[in-house]
Amino acid sequence: MSSDAQSRPATSTGRRARKAVIPAAGLGTRFAPATKVVPKELLPVVDVPALEYIVAEAAREGLADVLIITGRGKSAIEDHFDAAPEIEEALERKGDKQRLSRIRRSTELARMHYTRQREARGLGDAVSYAEAFTGDESFAVLLGDDIIDERDVLLARMLDLQAETGGIVVGLIEVEGRFISLYGSIKPAGELVDGVIEIETLIEKPKPEEALSNLAVIGRYVLPPGIFDALRRTELGARGELELTDAMRVLGQDGVPIHGVVFSGRRYDTGDRQDYLRAVVRLACEHPELGADFSGWLAEFVRTLE
Ligand code: UTP
Secondary structure, rough: OOOOHHHHOOOOOOOOOEEEEEEEEOOOOOHOHHHOHHHHOHHHEOEEEEEHHHHHHHHOOOEEEEEEEEEEOHHHHHOOOOOOOOHHHHHHHHHHHHHHHHHHHHHHHEEEEEEOOOOOHHHHHHHHOHHHHOOOOOOEOOOOOOEEEOOOOOHHHHHHHHHHOOOOOEEEEEOOOHHHHOOOOEEEEOEEOOOOOEEEEEEEEEOHHHHHEEEEEOOOOOOEEOOOHHHHHHOOHHHHHHHHHHHHHHHHOOOEEEEEEEOOOOOOEEOOOOHHHHHHHHHHHOOOOOOHHHHHHHHHHHHHOO
């Protein structure tokens, strides 16, 4: 470890994070065989890949530098955020200005950076690849398959809170007990006040009977630079992966404050087939061009199921 890495501050207060890290190197086994060749982060939600919604969310919050953690077989991700001159020329010839601006949007959202996780060894391992990119600054982590509807606010509150505390801030949702084993589970240190809760500790994917509460961690985090040292001090979890949840617990044990912002808006885990389908149907119904016809068809179709 370099002396530079050793001297990274555990916390950083006063300044809103300016960089985003999007881990997108997972194998997407729940969505196989679709994910054999196409990264799950690029599966389209109507006509835009899931990952573009997430980069757009980061950009809306002023996170102008975005690092995507990719892996083997995922180079199409870089291509998506690059120019596509042949398609652009074809659209120009057709005079389709609207689609032209939509295809160019992905190249204009943020300054894009990429690095490759050598093996899919867990979310904590993926985040550890961001150290040189974020340096001594706090940063946001947005999971590459977790879409938060742009009309519902979460990340802005998390960034503001983290600038105040300098510690860790995670996004939370309330889940029914039997679903907690899909998520990280938190033990509150106090009451929920105005949607914010202080966290005593947290564990990854507990059995329902071992859950610490019904509050589950979702794919939004704002982390201080001390997380990298904590990741180095964290042992592999039960799944043989380096868990981000475990590293956050280590940092919490050092006295770094951990808070959660409870989210009750629209969210889609597009790595899960059911949730992916819900996202596509819902956003298709609301789509400015497709919505009216599609929802008419859907209402008819639902009647045939009754
Ligand atoms: P998931 O656990 O949902 O991704 O990780 P996964 O491992 O691809 O899922 P399944 O269970 O096999 O279907 C959440 C996010 O973290 C990234 C994933 O790409 C996803 O965006 N991730 C996960 C990594 O970047 N590296 C990893 O080692 C694991």
